[in-house]
Amino acid sequence: MGLETQGGTRFCGRCGAPLALRVPAGDDRERHVCTACGAVHYRNPKIVVGCIAHWRGRVLLCRRAIEPRRGLWTVPAGFLEHGESAEAGAARETLEEAGARVGIDALHGIWSLPAIGQVYLLFRGRMRDARVAAGAESLEAGLFAEEAVPWQAMAFPVVTQALRAWFEDRRRGRYRLHRGLVEATRWS
Amino acid sequence: MGLETQGGTRFCGRCGAPLALRVPAGDDRERHVCTACGAVHYRNPKIVVGCIAHWRGRVLLCRRAIEPRRGLWTVPAGFLEHGESAEAGAARETLEEAGARVGIDALHGIWSLPAIGQVYLLFRGRMRDARVAAGAESLEAGLFAEEAVPWQAMAFPVVTQALRAWFEDRRRGRYRLHRGLVEATRWS
Ligand SMILES: [Zn+2]
Ligand SMILES: [Zn+2]
The missing domain is CATH 3.90.79.10 (Nucleoside Triphosphate Pyrophosphohydrolase)
Known part of the structure; x- marks a missing residue:
């Protein structure tokens, strides 16, 4: 197993732009959302x-x-x-x-x-x-x-x-x- | 549920640099490895x-x-x-x-x-x-x-x-x- 990455996600895996914590439309909790492309990054168990x-x-x-x-x-x-x-x-x-x-x-x-x-x-x-x-x-x-x-x-x-x-x-x-x-x- | 991100990961969540497919030391299969910081991004079920x-x-x-x-x-x-x-x-x-x-x-x-x-x-x-x-x-x-x-x-x-x-x-x-x-x- 290499360097642990979960929990320390700060950039978008799709486009490389910074993420921000926001509640996406229709959701009920804060997620890491890309400030450029809008991708929502869920933290999966x-x-x-x-x-x-x-x-x-x-x-x-x-x-x-x-x-x-x-x-x-x-x-x-x-x-x-x-x-x-x-x-x-x-x-x-x-x-x-x-x-x-x-x-x-x-x-x-x-x-x-x-x-x-x-x-x-x-x-x-x-x-x-x-x-x-x-x-x-x-x-x-x-x-x-x-x-x-x-x-x-x-x-x-x-x-x-x-x-x-x-x-x-x-x-x-x-x-x-x-x-x-x-x-x-x-x-x- | 927002835009699907799994499978389309191309950039490092830790530092935003591009990823490359490589077999990390001690591993037996290709992973997405960051070309800048070396973080290994596993694809988790x-x-x-x-x-x-x-x-x-x-x-x-x-x-x-x-x-x-x-x-x-x-x-x-x-x-x-x-x-x-x-x-x-x-x-x-x-x-x-x-x-x-x-x-x-x-x-x-x-x-x-x-x-x-x-x-x-x-x-x-x-x-x-x-x-x-x-x-x-x-x-x-x-x-x-x-x-x-x-x-x-x-x-x-x-x-x-x-x-x-x-x-x-x-x-x-x-x-x-x-x-x-x-x-x-x-x-x-
Ligand atoms: Zn993005
Ligand atoms: Zn990196």
Whole structure:
């Protein structure tokens, strides 16, 4: 991922002229509107896709090699690309970050993080074999039983929540769809 | 909704300089990279949130007053805003387009439309009363039993699919989570 651009938009992507904050006709809130060509630039939330991939009861985790939260653990996840389905994105991230091939089984849950404009879509996936290899954005990757998960060194509260729900579902023998709202204070 | 800008990005939002297509270091595909400040501009898929809202077995539909598909029918749905949860967005669209207040019950399904860079999140909602009023983007709004739905005049195949699934779930007395991939040819 390169330099972050969202939030710092000051010029029009269509014509290069400066933007101004205005309420467009028929709208109900301020938008970045081009002072030259009139294009309205919406600030769209981003989709984070990821996978809780398992192999014989153990889940696949990666330790982050990049900021934010370098050195802490998470499940393979990242921004959905234009042109791919949510499921394909989750499988791609799992391959890129942890070197693991998965079949996507179901949606595990959806979490909204409105304060940072993100929606997490985390899927459940079966690993095709036990092979794991840290990708360029990971320091290491491995398979963890519930008691071995580094719960005190997890990168993102939303992932911790999702993982705990997965182990609970597994104990009960019934996987549910989870849904949640992560407030700003819980995130930061 | 104003002038569409996605896809036609040619200038840097940070500094206004022209963009060029390049593969950034450590990346595996071409991105719009600023020729002056080096900012990488990712093309992010958008989230469409909507609601299958019902009142005593009838579902809430709107007839579109805007392009695309002006004059055709759909459920209340639109782009998620930065700063709102997926559920709040679905409820907002239902109020804006159909004048109806809903409580969100569950996620009905998730559909990816990779060819146009969209992910649909459609929720199930209970209307608080039977009040309905066409919003600015709707020609009319109303409640429809299954046999009264204008199946031949629906705006979007993904919504038709989702609605049929909802009526089927209802007949079976068991609501499931639906998941789908809408190919370019099915969409256009
Ligand atoms: Zn402009
Ligand atoms: Zn620039």
